[in-house]
Every structure is written in C-alpha cells, then in structure tokens.
Amino acid sequence: MTIDFKLARLKMVDNQIRTTDVTSHVVLDAFLSVEREKFVPTKLKPLAYIDDDLRISGHREGEVDRYLMEPSPLAKLLQLADVKPDDVVLEVGCGCGYVSALLSEMAGSVVALETDEALATNAADTLSLLGYDNVAVVTGPLNEGYKPEAPYDVIFIGGSVEQVPQKVLEQLRDGGRLVVVEGQGNASKANLYVRENGHTAARRGFNTSVKPLPGFSKTQVFEF
Numbered sequence: 001m002t003i004d005f006k007l008a009r010l011k012m013v014d015n016q017i018r019t020t021d022v023t024s025h026v027v028l029d030a031f032l033s034v035e036r037e038k039f040v041p042t043k044l045k046p047l048a049y050i051d052d053d054l055r056i057s058g059h060r061e062g063e064v065d066r067y068l069m070e071p072s073p074l075a076k077l078l079q080l081a082d083v084k085p086d087d088v089v090l091e092v093g094c095g096c097g098y099v100s101a102l103l104s105e106m107a108g109s110v111v112a113l114e115t116d117e118a119l120a121t122n123a124a125d126t127l128s129l130l131g132y133d134n135v136a137v138v139t140g141p142l143n144e145g146y147k148p149e150a151p152y153d154v155i156f157i158g159g160s161v162e163q164v165p166q167k168v169l170e171q172l173r174d175g176g177r178l179v180v181v182e183g184q185g186n187a188s189k190a191n192l193y194v195r196e197n198g199h200t201a202a203r204r205g206f207n208t209s210v211k212p213l214p215g216f217s218k219t220q221v222f223e224f
Helices: 005-020 025-033 042-047 071-081 098-106 117-129
Strands: 054-057 066-068 088-092 109-114 135-139 152-161 172-182 189-196 199-207
Touching: 005 025, 005 071, 025 071, 025 098, 042 054, 054 117, 071 098, 071 152, 071 172, 071 189, 071 199, 088 098, 098 109, 098 117, 098 135, 098 152, 109 117, 117 135, 172 199
Parallel strands: 088 109, 088 152, 109 135, 152 172
Antiparallel strands: 054 066, 172 189, 189 199
8 A cells, every 4th residue: 555645744734733732834844844754764654654652773672762752742842942044953862863854944054963873874864865954963972962063042852851961051052942851751841941141941841751862860869
C-alpha cells in the first residue's frame, strides 16, 4: 500500500497539533513543510505521522533510548519558544534532525548539537540532502551546550531533563529564550527561561510528558 505522506502530514497538523492550542502560523507552516518521513528509519516510515513518540536509537545496554518527540507537545514547545526569522538557535539533542529542519524553517540559523555520533552523521546527511543549509550539526555532551557559537537567541532542549545546567543558560544572549521540559513522566512541565540583564528567570508553560535526554541528572547533594 502506498502512503500519501502529504495527506498524512496535513492530517497530523489538523488533528494532532491545531487541536492542542497551537495557533502560531510559523509553527504550523513548518510542520506542513517538513517531510517527517524522510527523517525516520525505513521501517518506521509508515508510522511517521502517528500521534506517538518514535524510537530512533537505543537497545544497547546502559544506553538511553532516543526518540523523535510526538507532534503535539513538540509543536507546543516550539510555539513557546517564539522563534523569529533572524534568530540564532541552539538545538540540544537533535537526534534524527527532524526538529532541526522545523527550526530551520523558522529561524535564521540553527546549531544542532548531538552526542550520539551515528545520529549526528545521519542527521547531517539527511539535512544536507534535503537542502536545509542553515543548519550545522555538531557533536558534544548535551549538558554543556555549544559555547563556540554562543550567544543564542533561542535554546531548544529536545527532551525532558532533571535540571538545566547553568553553563547552558549562560549561552543565551540578553533577551534570549530557553525552552525545556523539566521533571520525569507525568510530573514534568514545560518551562520558558528568559535572560534579561544577565539574569535568567523561569516562566511556567504547560504540563506535558516527553522522553528524557541523557546527561541531565541533578547533581547529588550529600546531607550529613
């Protein structure tokens, strides 16, 4: 059976995204433009537009499985980020490159940080093949951000974390925004951090539950 991916993409936007209070035309247009099926493993292409997370790597002992985030919370997070056409964006945890492509449609330039070498290589190849020339894929520890290209107008963390490291927050320029899901499971929430006059303040966004990124565990504090 041949799948009409263009129709599936339209249904994703109409049935999964618009119905969850996503009204930003910039965000909606990006989801309509980017071919999600081009970024997932071949065996998952028929499932590219389902309303669920898609596992894109994992299975090795001690390795955190990595997922492409389901469309609804992803769209709400991107709306919260309020990306502008001239923004320089750092994406932390680019995975397969799909969110990098969405951000490419919305921003001036994107630095896509990934710690998994295989994922980074595949993401860079796919983005290059599809012509997303304003995205640079780089590798390194996710919890350190990417200081060489800082400061950023927007930092988008593509999975849930226990805490946002101060060194990542400091990579925002004044007036910059960082969007992240903090917490675990159903107790997690989306937060917007805004940097003003050298200080960063958090604003609550919405309740959600997304898959975690590796490397963001809270620092253990020993009490005597």
